Amino acid sequence: MALIKSISGIRGTIGGPEGDGLSGTDIVRFTAAYAAFIRKSYKGSSNSIVVGRDARLSGKMVEHLVVGTLMSMGFDVINIGLASTPTTEIAVTGENACGGIIITASHNPVQWNALKLLNHNGEFLSDLEGKEVIEIAENASYSFAEVFEIGKEYKNQTWGIRHIEAVKGLALVDAEAIAAADFTVAVDGINSVGGVIIPQLLRALGVKNIIELNCEATGRFAHTPEPIPENLTSIAAVVKESGANVGIVVDPDVDRLAIVMENGEMFVEENTLIAIADFVLDRTPGSTVSNLSSSRGLKDVTENHNCSYFAAAVGEVNVVTKMKEVNAVIGGEGNGGVIYPALHYGRDALVGVALFLTLMAKSGKSVSDIRRGLPQYAIAKNKIELDPSINVDAILSAMKNKFADEKITDIDGVKIDFADSWVHLRKSNTEPIIRIYSEAETMEEAERLAESIKKIISEEC
Numbered sequence: 001m002a003l004i005k006s007i008s009g010i011r012g013t014i015g016g017p018e019g020d021g022l023s024g025t026d027i028v029r030f031t032a033a034y035a036a037f038i039r040k041s042y043k044g045s046s047n048s049i050v051v052g053r054d055a056r057l058s059g060k061m062v063e064h065l066v067v068g069t070l071m072s073m074g075f076d077v078i079n080i081g082l083a084s085t086p087t088t089e090i091a092v093t094g095e096n097a098c099g100g101i102i103i104t105a106s107h108n109p110v111q112w113n114a115l116k117l118l119n120h121n122g123e124f125l126s127d128l129e130g131k132e133v134i135e136i137a138e139n140a141s142y143s144f145a146e147v148f149e150i151g152k153e154y155k156n157q158t159w160g161i162r163h164i165e166a167v168k169g170l171a172l173v174d175a176e177a178i179a180a181a182d183f184t185v186a187v188d189g190i191n192s193v194g195g196v197i198i199p200q201l202l203r204a205l206g207v208k209n210i211i212e213l214n215c216e217a218t219g220r221f222a223h224t225p226e227p228i229p230e231n232l233t234s235i236a237a238v239v240k241e242s243g244a245n246v247g248i249v250v251d252p253d254v255d256r257l258a259i260v261m262e263n264g265e266m267f268v269e270e271n272t273l274i275a276i277a278d279f280v281l282d283r284t285p286g287s288t289v290s291n292l293s294s295s296r297g298l299k300d301v302t303e304n305h306n307c308s309y310f311a312a313a314v315g316e317v318n319v320v321t322k323m324k325e326v327n328a329v330i331g332g333e334g335n336g337g338v339i340y341p342a343l344h345y346g347r348d349a350l351v352g353v354a355l356f357l358t359l360m361a362k363s364g365k366s367v368s369d370i371r372r373g374l375p376q377y378a379i380a381k382n383k384i385e386l387d388p389s390i391n392v393d394a395i396l397s398a399m400k401n402k403f404a405d406e407k408i409t410d411i412d413g414v415k416i417d418f419a420d421s422w423v424h425l426r427k428s429n430t431e432p433i434i435r436i437y438s439e440a441e442t443m444e445e446a447e448r449l450a451e452s453i454k455k456i457i458s459e460e461c
Helices: 024-041 059-072 085-094 127-139 159-168 175-181 194-204 233-242 269-283 297-304 316-326 349-363 367-372 392-402 443-460
Strands: 003-006 009-013 048-053 076-082 099-103 112-118 153-155 184-188 209-213 246-250 257-260 288-291 309-312 330-333 337-339 378-385 407-409 414-417 422-427 433-440
Touching: 009 024, 024 059, 024 099, 024 112, 024 127, 048 059, 048 085, 059 076, 059 099, 059 112, 076 085, 085 099, 085 112, 085 159, 085 349, 159 194, 159 349, 175 349, 184 194, 184 233, 194 209, 194 246, 194 349, 209 233, 233 246, 233 257, 246 349, 257 269, 257 349, 269 288, 269 297, 269 330, 269 337, 269 349, 269 367, 288 297, 288 316, 297 309, 309 316, 316 330, 316 337, 337 349, 349 367, 378 443, 392 414, 392 422, 392 433, 392 443, 422 443, 433 443
Parallel strands: 048 076, 048 099, 076 153, 184 209, 184 246, 288 309, 288 330
Antiparallel strands: 003 009, 009 112, 099 112, 246 257, 330 337, 378 433, 407 414, 414 422, 422 433
16 A cells, blocks of 8 residues: 655555545545645635535545535535546646646556545646645644535536636648548547547547547556557557557546657657647747656757757656746647646646647648657656665755756756756665666667666766
8 A cells, every 4th residue: 555745746546544545534634734725824815615516436535524524624625526637637727727637547456546636727737836735634734614614516527528618719720721621530438537528529620530548537547647559459459450640548537648640659749749839839939848757859959949958857847837937838848748828837748639639630730740850869767766765965066066967957866967868866865866867869878878877876876
């Protein structure tokens, strides 16, 4: 069993003793702490909090606990039911709410669930704010409302359609061009909310030929839900055998987008943001942002458009903060997370799908042709396990000194940029390991770079 308290929210496996997994008492405790934090920090007049959830098996149970706890803390709840993470984010601002909770463990297996916590802008709490919620929970620094102050629940299941209409209304989304292209699109919805909203979006964009795979929102995931190549063999085969123009894959809460090329091969998640950013920059020049562990390809296409690229620490909230600082027109993360502020500051697979299909329709190119036109890089993801007694910070400092002649970025671990490659070292907050991300022109070169870094670290230890 596991319970993880972090910048991403409160995440754990369902069941077990309190504090071991994500038990019912943990759900109530952290929901009450979040409500106390909102009551203390929010300066507006709203008394409503939006709640949405993905389709995983524990979702309804967690929803009941969250809604009841928020009401018991004196808040009204706008319950939007089954909804993607980006839909819930949009609903917070659309309802003028003072916050929101998304009940989803994102790409984690079905045994997991989580509370993702939003502020009144429909954006994730900062690291400091998240820590304050955890402190309130640990100290039980909250009190429940008296009987005449208990909140009410209001149900509103219109936000999925409203989200789709907002995406369709974006200036760079061309539904007429998409419809005229007469694409055949295969969708893997992992039996969660993406299986409902992505086909709805495609129909709204004029796509008539949709092959639906795992699109019943049963919560019984047909495969490991993280949208990475080893988990996507079924849709890859379907795309190739059916002659579909493209395959669309999302994670259970629909904030990440993976694409399958018409030949059944992976477009690669890193390229989702790069291709869409290239399309956006061609029409609306401006700055871009991604995190330090994302591909150099975004920097390349940004500079090809004579625009400026900026790097942020890993984590969506950090990317969003940097995007606002530099007024970026697009940004995101290399895991297929596209953030397009023309709609909202959150990773949004619906926005990604609409912009990518518009790119296909406008360019007349196949997905593999689009892929060949992008910078060609490969990322290797490794880790090195260390003895718990080892000072990881000292190792990272030593790596900075050893590579002092290279470009070093230390806002999040240590990133070393070489002329034709890079390596990013980050320590885990929960275990004695260093995560090693490396990128080069080929996977073999990226793996060799990682191995050379591992060797240096082992010598330093």
